[in-house]
Amino acid sequence: MRKTLLSRGRRQLLAGMGAAVALALTAGASSAQETLRFGLAMPLSGGQALYGQDQVKAAEWAVAEINAKGGVNGKKLEMILLDTRADPQVGIQSANRLVSVEKVPVFITAWSAVVKAIAPIANDNKVVQLSVGANSADIAKLGDYTYTTFPLADVDIAAVANYSATKLGKKRAAVLYINNETGVVAAQIYRDVFTKAGGQVVAYEAYDPKASDWTGSLLKVRAANPDIIHIQGLVADTPQVIAQMRQLGLTQPVSSYSAVYNPKLIEQLGKAAEGVIATSLAPGVEDEKVKAYVERWRKEVGREPNGLPYTQYLYDAPYIIAAVFKSLEDKKLPLTGENFRQEMLAIKTFDLPLTGKLVINENHTVAKPVYLMEVKDGKWGQLAVVN
Amino acid sequence: MLSFDIVAQILWTSFATSSYFVLFALAFALVLKVNRVFNFAQAAMMIASFYAAYSVVALAEGPGWLGFLAALAASVGMALVIELAGFRMLRKRRAAQMFVFIFTLIVSELVAYLAMLIYGTWPSTIFPSLFWPVTLVGPIAISAWDIPAVAVMVACVAALFLFLRFAKVGQFMVAVADNPDLAELYGIAKERIYLATMIAAGVLVAIGMFLYGTRAQVQPTTSIDLMLFAIAATIIGGIGNLWGAAITAVVLGIVQNSSVLFIPSEWQGFLLYVFLFVAIVFLPNGIRLPRRRRMVRKTIIPGFETADAKEA
Numbered sequence: 001m002r003k004t005l006l007s008r009g010r011r012q013l014l015a016g017m018g019a020a021v022a023l024a025l026t027a028g029a030s031s032a033q034e035t036l037r038f039g040l041a042m043p044l045s046g047g048q049a050l051y052g053q054d055q056v057k058a059a060e061w062a063v064a065e066i067n068a069k070g071g072v073n074g075k076k077l078e079m080i081l082l083d084t085r086a087d088p089q090v091g092i093q094s095a096n097r098l099v100s101v102e103k104v105p106v107f108i109t110a111w112s113a114v115v116k117a118i119a120p121i122a123n124d125n126k127v128v129q130l131s132v133g134a135n136s137a138d139i140a141k142l143g144d145y146t147y148t149t150f151p152l153a154d155v156d157i158a159a160v161a162n163y164s165a166t167k168l169g170k171k172r173a174a175v176l177y178i179n180n181e182t183g184v185v186a187a188q189i190y191r192d193v194f195t196k197a198g199g200q201v202v203a204y205e206a207y208d209p210k211a212s213d214w215t216g217s218l219l220k221v222r223a224a225n226p227d228i229i230h231i232q233g234l235v236a237d238t239p240q241v242i243a244q245m246r247q248l249g250l251t252q253p254v255s256s257y258s259a260v261y262n263p264k265l266i267e268q269l270g271k272a273a274e275g276v277i278a279t280s281l282a283p284g285v286e287d288e289k290v291k292a293y294v295e296r297w298r299k300e301v302g303r304e305p306n307g308l309p310y311t312q313y314l315y316d317a318p319y320i321i322a323a324v325f326k327s328l329e330d331k332k333l334p335l336t337g338e339n340f341r342q343e344m345l346a347i348k349t350f351d352l353p354l355t356g357k358l359v360i361n362e363n364h365t366v367a368k369p370v371y372l373m374e375v376k377d378g379k380w381g382q383l384a385v386v387n
Numbered sequence: 388m389l390s391f392d393i394v395a396q397i398l399w400t401s402f403a404t405s406s407y408f409v410l411f412a413l414a415f416a417l418v419l420k421v422n423r424v425f426n427f428a429q430a431a432m433m434i435a436s437f438y439a440a441y442s443v444v445a446l447a448e449g450p451g452w453l454g455f456l457a458a459l460a461a462s463v464g465m466a467l468v469i470e471l472a473g474f475r476m477l478r479k480r481r482a483a484q485m486f487v488f489i490f491t492l493i494v495s496e497l498v499a500y501l502a503m504l505i506y507g508t509w510p511s512t513i514f515p516s517l518f519w520p521v522t523l524v525g526p527i528a529i530s531a532w533d534i535p536a537v538a539v540m541v542a543c544v545a546a547l548f549l550f551l552r553f554a555k556v557g558q559f560m561v562a563v564a565d566n567p568d569l570a571e572l573y574g575i576a577k578e579r580i581y582l583a584t585m586i587a588a589g590v591l592v593a594i595g596m597f598l599y600g601t602r603a604q605v606q607p608t609t610s611i612d613l614m615l616f617a618i619a620a621t622i623i624g625g626i627g628n629l630w631g632a633a634i635t636a637v638v639l640g641i642v643q644n645s646s647v648l649f650i651p652s653e654w655q656g657f658l659l660y661v662f663l664f665v666a667i668v669f670l671p672n673g674i675r676l677p678r679r680r681r682m683v684r685k686t687i688i689p690g691f692e693t694a695d696a697k698e699a
Contacts, residue, residue, distance in 0.1 A: 050507040179653045205647070208656030210612045212603050213640070215400040216647035216655070219393045236510035236604050243517045247530050248396070268517040268604075306509065 035078035036071075036325045036335065038318075039098035039107030041114075046085035048111065051307045055110065055133065056081060058311040061296075062318040062353075072325045077318060080104060088117030099125045105337045106324075108317050110310075112136035112181075119146045127337035128344070132317045133310045137185060140364040145341060147360060149320060150313050151368045153182070156279035157189045157232075159370035159386040160255050164228050164277075165197035167384065168253075174203035174226035176217060176241065178233045186232045186257065194230075202226050207233075207241075214241050218248050228253050235259045239268045246272040253277065258309060261373050261380065273375045277383060280371040282309040282355045286382065289353055309355075316352035323350060392526035397645045403533035404602075405640035406540035409633045410595030411613060412620035413547060414588040416632035419621060421564045421584040425484075428469050428491035429592060429617070431498035433610035436462035436593040437600045438502055440513045454513055459593040466589030469494060470582050495611060502607035510604035513597065517604070536598050543594055544633060547587070551629075556583050564627070619659055623666040 040059055043052030059079065067076045080102045082094035091114035098107045099121060109115050110133035119142035122129035131139050131148040139148050164170045173194050177187035183206070191201045203224035205217040218241075221229060229245065229252050231238050238260050245254070246269075253275045261278035269276075285291045290312065297305050305311040324344045325335065333339045350358045359367040374383040411429070418426040439461030444454035473494065477487050519530040551557040562570040563580045571577050599605070599613070617632075620639055624631030639662065646658055 048508065049503075050509065179656065206651075206653035206655075210615070210656060212599075212613075213400060213404045213644060215397050216644045217652050219396060220647060220652070223393070236606060239517055240603055243519075246518065247521045248528050249521075267515050268512065270516055270518055272518045306507070 035076045036322075036329075037078045037080060037102065037104050038321050039080045039082065039094075039102060039104045041082045041084045041091060041094040041098065041107060041109045041118075043086040043111065044081075044083040046087065048086035051310065052084075052086065052110075054305040054307065055311050055314040057301070058305065058315040059108070059318055062315045066318060066322050072322050073329045075329070077322055077325075079318070080107075084109065084111070084114050086111045086114060088113045091118050092121065095121045095129070099127050105335045105340045106130060106321055108132050108314075108321075110134050110314075112139065115139055115146065116142060119143055122146055122337075125337065126341075128340050130317060130320070132313050136181070137189075142364070145337065147341075147344070147364055148366060149317060149358060149360070150310075151281050151366055151370070153186050154189045155365075155368065156257055156281055156370045157186045158193045160257065160277065160279055160372060161190045161193035161230070162197050163372060163384060163386055164230070164255055165194050165199040168228070170228040170253075171199050172202045172224075172226045172228075173199055174205070174221040174224055174229045174252075175201055176203075176205050176207065176214075176221060176229060176231050176233075178209055178237065179206040180209050182234075183232045187230075190230050190232065207237075209234075209237075211237070212240070214244050215248070218245050218250065221245075222248060222250055226252060228255060230255045231260075232257065233259070235262070239265055242276065243269055243272055261309075263380070266375055266378055266380070274378075276375045278373050278380075280309055280373055281368060282312040283371065284373070284380070284382070293354055312354040315354050316358075319352055320344070320350050320358070323347060393648070394645070395525075395527050397648075398641060399527050399529065399533070401641040401644040402637060403530075403537055405637040406536040407595040407599045408613075408616050408620065408636040408640055409540050410543055410591045410598070411617040412624070412632040412636040413544070413629060414591040414595070415614070415617040416621045416624070416627075416629050417547075417560075417591070418584055418588050420627050420629060421560045422470075422474065422581050423484075423567075424474060424491065425488045426469075426491050426588070427488065427614060427618075428473070428494035429588065430495035430610040430614045431469065432462045432465045432589055432592045433596045433613065434495075434498050434502050434607060435465040436596040437513070437605050437610070438506055440597055440600060441506070441511050441605075444513050445511065445515065451514070455593075455597050458597050459590065462593035462596070463586055463589035465498070466585040466592075467582070470585040474581065474585075475578065495614075499607040499611060506607065508606055510606050512604050513600040517602070519602070532602050536602075539594060539598065543591060547591070547629075550587070556580070560584055560587075616659070619663050619666075623662055623670070 040056065042056050043049050044056065063077050063079050071077060080098060082097060084091040084094050091109065095118040098104050104127065106128040108130045109118055110131065112134040115129065115131040115134045116138065118129055122145040123143040126145060129146045131146060131150065133150050135150060135153045137153050139146065139152055164173065175187050175190055177183035191204060194201060203221045203226060205220055207214055207217050229250065231241055231254060233241055238256055242254055255277040257279045258281055260276065261280050265276065266273045283290055285294055293315070294304055294308065297303065324340055324347060327343050327347060328335055328339055344360060345362060348360055352358055361367065370386045372383040372386060373380045415426060415429055418424055436458040440454040440458040443449040443457040444451060473490055474487065477490060519532040521528045521530050551561055559570065559575045559580050560583065562575055563577050567577050616639065620636040621632045624635035643655060643658055647655055
């Protein structure tokens, strides 16, 4: 008897627990439905954290603004943030967690090495990886589930090479580049485009990434007597190369790319910076929205963001995701990576708050205008917009 | 291509820019000679000295001389911490040399990471401008940075030479370097000498880093890259040979810079590793000039042969 009572009690207890679990699961499911989740894997620690953290802040601001305006059809966007340390191995761990544990249909990453390492995970699991900021030309060839919203290396380098040959009328270019993956590939692009546009590359010199003196290479460039010198270096070495170039009597105009587009170059070089041409892949503070965004940084953080154009792209990325999510919701399609990819390619053109119009091509590249900036009278000004 | 102008310019600029390399190599070689430590933690002293000067001059807008004093204090302070809290403790524990070397690697990475957290990774300079005015001497462009840098380097080398030759502490350093136990038997407090050596290295590093930071941009990891050059100069110049390391630093700079005239420029960085490989494999004692044969009359007494006599 006692055993029967106990058994009954146990059955009731089990039934009660089952009901509680079912209730909890239902509640969990309904609360999960209330948010539309996506991942963001960026360097939050390590050597690149300075840029990664600012880019994350920009994305957080965008998500907060989208949610403040009612979210996506009344549902809030939820961003799952993980660290990559800009390290491919850590990036793989983060991507695995986003795909297997968080089960997001789409996630954002950056840094070329990380994006490349994660691509097989995105492909195998049919989850979309949006690369926002990495610019290696290889990113367009990483499979069906990796797309970029950021123009790849060939876009701005090709624009500046073509503009130098056709609009500025330069016929003899010297190319001085850092001997790493970024420098080598971009220098080849410059040489090919400049030559195709009718110019001649009269000097093509690499330098060691650890170099602190460039006299030998610069003297070779001087001997070649070019009309224009294109420097494809990093933010750490390019100002020094330009300074030493001017000291050695090379007065030719200098072109470079987005890495040198910052006010510090003018501060460091003074008059030696005059005539330096750089590229920018996003509109500058001449644009009212960008001006307000930079003002917000100054007000809330007390400084301008590190790598302003990159933060602009990160700010815009949640808007792309929200637009695709909205379209899927309107069509009552499940939020899977496969559906996200198809819908993103179907929408194709996005009008974004800080970087303007974006066209995502089927071939995994994007079409964006390139802004050519020039130092004139001690400040950066827009020289041309190349579409 | 190979004109007098080009050769003269490369020789001059390489000589001027080798000024800081000479000081880094001397600091490294001095600690290796006296303390017998492969002090990779010198990178931490370099980071501390640069960011101290940067904080005073660039951030607090203080005068250059105050920035230099800050660099000196930071570098020597870091040297004291490394010696007292690191090397001395490890010596007491009779730690293996490999363990001490690993400790120096960890310290350099630790301080670089700390600098990254505090100052970020954006490249910085002590003074806002990187551009130094230039004077043309014949066909050679000499910048306003070059002459003071060379003068400071020559003064430091001379001062170190005189210090080791004539100052009591300097002579004790030489004695400890030769045979620390024998030096101790003669009443030299070798622990104090190890400390003094680290302080001397700290001074050399501070001067070198101040010169570097007024000409080039620095990131927290820059000093680790610069260390490779100092280590290469020390190994090629002959471990234990201070002046060999200093001369090698100058020669390496000139050879590396002028190499682009003869080989493709992308091979320039590779050259340093080739030198290192050759030095380690074929010249383990570094490049040494042949010594004059000593005119010593040898008298061999049976049962009292000297080592030389045995070899003969």
